[in-house]
Amino acid sequence: MDLAFLGRVSTEDAQDPVSSRMWQLKRARDLVEPMGHRIVVEFFDIGQSRSLPWKRRPEAAMLLEEMKRPNRRFDGIVVGEPQRAFYGHQFAMTFPVLTHYGCALFVPEVGGQVDPDSDAHEMMMSLFGGMSKSERSRIQKRTQAAMRELAARTDRRLGGRPPFGYMLADAGPHPNPARAATGQRMHKLVPDPVTAPWVAKIYEWGAVGEGLRSIAQHLTDQGAPSPSAHDRERNKHRDPRGWSHATVRTILTNPTYTGFRHWAKQEKYEQLLDVEDVAAGNATRMRWRDQSDWIVPEQQTHEALVDLATWQAVAARYQATAREGTGTGAGRCMERRPKNAKRIYPLAGHVYCAHCDHRLAGAYRKPAAKDGNGRILYQCDFAKRYALPEEIKDGHPPVNLNQAIILPALDADLADLFSDPRAVAAALLKDDGPSPEQRTLHDRRRRLQQEIDNLVGFIASGKASDAIATALATKEAELAATKERLAEIGKPRKRPDAEEVVAALNVIGGAVGALAHATDEERRDLYNALDLRIRYDATEKRAHYTVSPLLSTASRSDSRVRRGT
Structure with missing residues (x-):
């Protein structure tokens, strides 16, 4: 019998997709080859959660589509591990479809082909689906509990992009020996010498009661680099010209500038994709948590850009404006239509x-x-x-x-x-000049060179520090990569x-x-x-x-x- 191999690996598994595919495929072959069957086609999903039904996994969906064709390449399906193929009630939703199209299913834990008329096989496969759901839930709870403790009792940087005004600096080897052995490092927040002074300015204007539009216009008129202009790589989707009023409000209400990391401000939750079709599975959404539920460490985690009293006075004003629905950014505190x-x-x-x-x-x-x-x-x-x-x-x-x-x-x-x-x-x-990417790279090269010159000026004036040295090294590396990319795309093409x-x-x-x-x-x-x-x-x-x-x-x-x- 010609069979299709179906496997899956997700980011939650923290596994190398290549090695994961190899061992799953070996398990499948060890099961079916002694029976005289052979695997003729492979479907392997990478980065897909087990909670997604087959129709929402790209490779599994392709398998289902080919299964319906009269000229399909396989007569059955073999999986390397049932917990990776089925989650919760997915087996009960999927197996009748396979049976309808005359497609056999081979599972190592069953010892061969799943019998559609066997109650024992059905109970066993349902058990594996429940185990898969339980395993995912257990991993999530362990990870969340560990992260909560790290956020509440340590000053470690727990990931994410640094807010405007800060940059990441090296903080030593990773505390996990295995990760440290691969070269992974810890990081900490330090003030960005280019943007930190502008954060202080924003709070000065906010403290005297200026509005969001007024502050945004001051920043634009004075040539302050907006977050999208300062770091185009992570803000390619935003307009780099001018300051957004919503961006100003976000900075004025961000407690990170007080020197304390606030964690778990948002949380993931799962919602039915279609209430009329439970088999379609859930979609993961994000929502803001109540401020009283945010996790704040017991001690300061990084250098503050604004004192606590100033932040509380300024943030309270703009948060109140948002709750009343009268200011820019009010939508965060209101139910979206x-x-x-x-x-x-x-x-x-x-x-x-x-x-x-x-x-x-x-x-x-x-x-x-x-x-x-x-x-x-x-x-x-x-x-x-x-x-x-x-x-x-x-x-x-x-x-x-x-x-x-x-x-x-x-x-x-x-x-x-x-x-x-x-x-x-x-x-x-027709060859009509530089491409949009080349123009963008030329602009980036000029901007990086200007920022490097500014940092060198800081050092020459006697204001050298570890943060400035780190920023200089980072900008020089970005400039070298930009020049390398320009040289690469400038080569003649066929x-x-x-x-x-x-x-x-x-x-x-x-x-x-x-x-x-x-x-x-x-x-x-x-x-x-x-x-x-x-x-x-x-x-x-x-x-x-x-x-x-x-x-x-x-x-x-x-x-x-x-x-x-």
């Missing part, structure tokens, strides 16, 4: 403001009359969320792009564009065959031609495939767009075809 998952915005993520280059956000506007139709608008909320930099502070008009107006013009223009695949192919294969590009564009052209009858979901998928980017000028009421189809085929990832509509 459920999202309307049925509404799809086809142009979401593709439209940018020509004045500030901020991505427009989709919004639905209800009809004025009961028998009217609602509108979908794409709006620029940069000024609502951020303090405006000097270069765009003046002349930023309200931006409201009506989807019903732009879609017909866009679709007609795309159809015209892809009516000549050879012209599009020529434009895609250009694709023009005829292959034309053939692929013909297929895309067919999809574009059917846009007039497409659903919003189909439009969204096609716009994503085209890597559509629209730049909308609200003053001129004109949109310029670019498309980058065949990113994997074109010789340059920034090869674009540009048009206006």
Whole structure:
């Protein structure tokens, strides 16, 4: 009998995926090969929790899909360990499906094939599912208990990103001998010489009663690096220009700046993915815990940037504003409205403001009359969320792009564009300057060099410290990595065959031609495939767009075809 091997390893197991796969596969082979069976295909999920049902594990889901086909490659399934394959009641939900499609199941603990008519086999497999659930729960409780004790009674850094104003410094070898032997180190929070002075400034402004918008504007006007500008690697998704009002509030209410680490401010909980389908399993969510339940150590864990009295006075003011729902960031203390998952915005993520280059956000506007139709608008909320930099502070008009107006013009223009695949192919294969990644790397190189010069200036002025030396070494390493990446992507690459590009564009052209009858979901998928980017000028009421189809085929990832509509 030809069999499919099914295995799984998760991050919770703290195992090497390669070795885990090897021993599970060996167990499976030792079971079935003496019976004359052979394993012809393997499905192995990495980083997937055992609590996920098979349909939500990528490899297991692929196995289930192939099992339904008449020309499938296997007649049965073999697992290396039942606790890794089944969790809780998953066996009772999955095995009847296998039986329906005539797919056998082999388990080492059963000694061979599971008999669908055997009550003993069913009880045994259900027991393994219960053991798997119990094992996961036990690991979670042990880990949480250990972390709580470490958080309450030690000054060890327990992981996570350092808040703005701090940086990580070496604190010696890891206390676990096995981890120390592999080179792992402990870390501690130390003030960042570049950003720590700005945290003190923020609290000075907050202490005299300035509002969040006012403080954000002060920081932007004075050139203070925002968290997203200071560390682009961990904040790539945020706009580096200007300070967000919500960011200022987060800093003003963060107790870490008092020198005491606060742990367990949020907690994970599991919620049914679909209350009408329990077999779909749970989804892990995060929620804020009550402040009285936060774990605070008995002694100071790192250097304070703000004294406790100042923090309490400032934080109380902004926390009270949030509870009243009158300030930026009030949503944290309020129940969020459920999202309307049925509404799809086809142009979401593709439209940018020509004045500030901020991505427009989709919004639905209800009809004025009961028998009217609602509108979908794409709006620029940069000024609502951020303090405006000097270069765009003046002349930023309200931006409201009506989807019903732009879609017909866009679709007609795309159809015209892809009516000549050879012209599009020529434009895609044209070398037209540095790529977006190269421009980003050049900007990062200039910024890092400036920060290094600033740190060297600190040392030259007699303000040297271990923290400054560590920061200098870190920035120099980042600069070296940036230069190395620039050199790597600057190498010439093999250009694709023009005829292959034309053939692929013909297929895309067919999809574009059917846009007039497409659903919003189909439009969204096609716009994503085209890597559509629209730049909308609200003053001129004109949109310029670019498309980058065949990113994997074109010789340059920034090869674009540009048009206006």
